[in-house]
Amino acid sequence: MVASTARFTGAAAKVAAGLALALGALACTPAQYARQADRAAYGTVAQTEQFALGARTPFSATYRPIPLPATGPTTVPSIPASTGPATRPAAVRVLMLDEALAVAFRNGRTFQTRKEQLYSAALALANTRRGWDFPLFDGPLEGAAGRTVVNRGGETNAAALSAGPSLTQRLAAGTVFTLAAGLDIASDLLGIRSTTVGSTLSASVTQPLLRGALYGLAYEEQYRAERDFVFSVLDYDRFTQQFAVDVISRYYAVLQQRDRLENEQENIKRLEETLALTRTLVKGGVRSRIEEDQAEQNLLDAKVRFEQNLQDYEDALDRLKLFLGLPVATRLALDYPGALEALNRAGPRPIPVAEEAAFDVALHSRPDVLRAAAALRDAERNVQIAADAFLPALDVTLGISAASSPPRKFAAARFDRHTRAAAVTFDYNLDQTDHRDAYRNSMIARDRAQRDWAEFLDTLRLEIRNSYRTLVQSRRSYEIQLRNVEINKRRRALAVLQQKEGQASARDVLEAEESLRLAQNGVTSAMVQYTVTRLQFLTTLGLLGVDEKGTLHERPRPVRYDRIARRYPYALP
Numbered sequence: 001m002v003a004s005t006a007r008f009t010g011a012a013a014k015v016a017a018g019l020a021l022a023l024g025a026l027a028c029t030p031a032q033y034a035r036q037a038d039r040a041a042y043g044t045v046a047q048t049e050q051f052a053l054g055a056r057t058p059f060s061a062t063y064r065p066i067p068l069p070a071t072g073p074t075t076v077p078s079i080p081a082s083t084g085p086a087t088r089p090a091a092v093r094v095l096m097l098d099e100a101l102a103v104a105f106r107n108g109r110t111f112q113t114r115k116e117q118l119y120s121a122a123l124a125l126a127n128t129r130r131g132w133d134f135p136l137f138d139g140p141l142e143g144a145a146g147r148t149v150v151n152r153g154g155e156t157n158a159a160a161l162s163a164g165p166s167l168t169q170r171l172a173a174g175t176v177f178t179l180a181a182g183l184d185i186a187s188d189l190l191g192i193r194s195t196t197v198g199s200t201l202s203a204s205v206t207q208p209l210l211r212g213a214l215y216g217l218a219y220e221e222q223y224r225a226e227r228d229f230v231f232s233v234l235d236y237d238r239f240t241q242q243f244a245v246d247v248i249s250r251y252y253a254v255l256q257q258r259d260r261l262e263n264e265q266e267n268i269k270r271l272e273e274t275l276a277l278t279r280t281l282v283k284g285g286v287r288s289r290i291e292e293d294q295a296e297q298n299l300l301d302a303k304v305r306f307e308q309n310l311q312d313y314e315d316a317l318d319r320l321k322l323f324l325g326l327p328v329a330t331r332l333a334l335d336y337p338g339a340l341e342a343l344n345r346a347g348p349r350p351i352p353v354a355e356e357a358a359f360d361v362a363l364h365s366r367p368d369v370l371r372a373a374a375a376l377r378d379a380e381r382n383v384q385i386a387a388d389a390f391l392p393a394l395d396v397t398l399g400i401s402a403a404s405s406p407p408r409k410f411a412a413a414r415f416d417r418h419t420r421a422a423a424v425t426f427d428y429n430l431d432q433t434d435h436r437d438a439y440r441n442s443m444i445a446r447d448r449a450q451r452d453w454a455e456f457l458d459t460l461r462l463e464i465r466n467s468y469r470t471l472v473q474s475r476r477s478y479e480i481q482l483r484n485v486e487i488n489k490r491r492r493a494l495a496v497l498q499q500k501e502g503q504a505s506a507r508d509v510l511e512a513e514e515s516l517r518l519a520q521n522g523v524t525s526a527m528v529q530y531t532v533t534r535l536q537f538l539t540t541l542g543l544l545g546v547d548e549k550g551t552l553h554e555r556p557r558p559v560r561y562d563r564i565a566r567r568y569p570y571a572l573p
Contacts, residue, residue, distance in 0.1 A: 014104075131169065206396070480526075
């Protein structure tokens with residue numbers, strides 16, 4: 001008896017909540033409707049993140065109004081003009097890496113679009129949960145009034161109003177409870193005596209006994225929607241990490257372009273010195289004019305490269321502005337050479353996970369693994385759903401209703417003269433060809449899903465191995481490039497010295513200078529590549545976290561989806 005009372009109390013609370021929502025909706029303005037949508041969407045996101053991640057993340061929140069899409073970098077400080085990357089005036093404000101991350105997470109168009117997509121998905125899920133979590137309020141409210149006048153005749157007035165609100169509660173077993181009310185008003189607008197008002201209260205319950213009643217199939221669509229949204233939250237959490245790595249990658253790419261300019265400028269100075277020395281030797285009759293022309297040609301080629309690199313740098317900087325959500329006309333400069341010097345001082349950071357352990361970590365910390373495993377489960381479930389379609393539809397419906405006393409006592413329902421109804425409906429099609437084909441296709445799809453799952457695991461292992469090897473190779477390349485720069489500096493100094501002593505030609509010096517320029521560009525490229533590749537590798541393993549400003553932090557341990565596995569055991573291998 002206590003359990004029955006508790007169930008009744010819970011059902012009454014749900015009905016009361018549904019009625020409260022219905023009454024509140026009658027007086028809502030568009031702005032209030034928007035705030036209701038925000039509450040539903042953000043509440044769904046917050047609850048899902050608490051379940052999926054086990055803790056607050058930078059973008060989980062209780063209700064807050066959704067911000068309008070940014071139309072410009074109104075929150076970004078103005079940055080003075082720059083006359084060029086090579087000679088930056090002191091007044092130019094440098095945009096540091098952490099500031100670039102903060103701007104991207106605040107104004108980045110790609111990031112804002114992704115947040116809005118998650119919001120829309122949460123709003124859609126909150127909408128589909130009506131009727132499961134609390135009764136679904138529905139029903140029409142209609143009315144009409146009119147006056148008809150006959151020429152040289154009489155006139156007729158007529159007015160009618162009808163309302164049919166209902167509350168529907170669904171259960172996983174396919175049971176549908178419905179509580180409905182009806183109100184009808186008709187009048188000729190001549191007085192209360194010519195007005196009739198009638199009302200009806202009704203309740204019904206429908207229970208399928210065969211098709212749709214087994215295995216909780218009635219809840220399957222909603223179950224998948226809720227599960228997939230959990231995965232979407234995890235996808236979004238991983239997207240924030242990937243987005244931050246993308247910002248860092250683009251930032252360093254611009255710095256790399258800037259470093260090439262600096263190296264080219266130093267190369268031009270060296271070539272000018274070589275040309276001056278060669279001309280002196282030519283005038284003294286020690287060297288031929290050909291060597292002077294060759295030195296001058298190399299100098300001109302270097303100046304042409306500088307102009308091209310300057311354009312590439314400015315184009316890359318403009319693309320970075322666009323990605324960060326800044327107007328292209330915004331004038332800024334990056335942290336050069338400070339950011340690159342900090343990388344070189346720190347050196348290549350270690351790889352925290354061994355190759356074999358990385359695959360196991362990926363299996364328990366990547367959202368795409370969850371989705372692939374869920375696809376296999378859904379394919380097997382679809383076979384059950386297709387088999388259930390062979391069963392006949394056998395539904396039992398029980399209902400009760402009571403009407404009011406005519407003609408105007410609409411508030412006095414005649415429960416003593418209520419109407420009870422019971423019905424059994426049966427539906428079965430003798431032609432089962434469509435169901436046969438659907439069932440066989442579901443079996444084929446299940447076999448294909450099993451093959452896809454096996455291929456996915458092999459592809460994932462290959463991806464991890466390739467990423468790890470690329471990371472190791474880029475680290476070795478950096479160490480080699482450092483040695484290469486050291487050798488080429490010594491080679492260039494020796495070539496210049498020997499040229500002064502007449503033991504080396506201008507070509508030897510020019511080749512040494514070109515090799516030094518390439519080595520300097522190579523060491524920067526190798527360091528940037530290793531840094532970015534390492535961050536991308538850690539992202540795939542869930543070893544990065546993002547704070548509220550978009551700053552990346554390395555986690556001592558990966559985020560494993562153990563909580564997901566307890567709710568969806570099939571989601572992890």
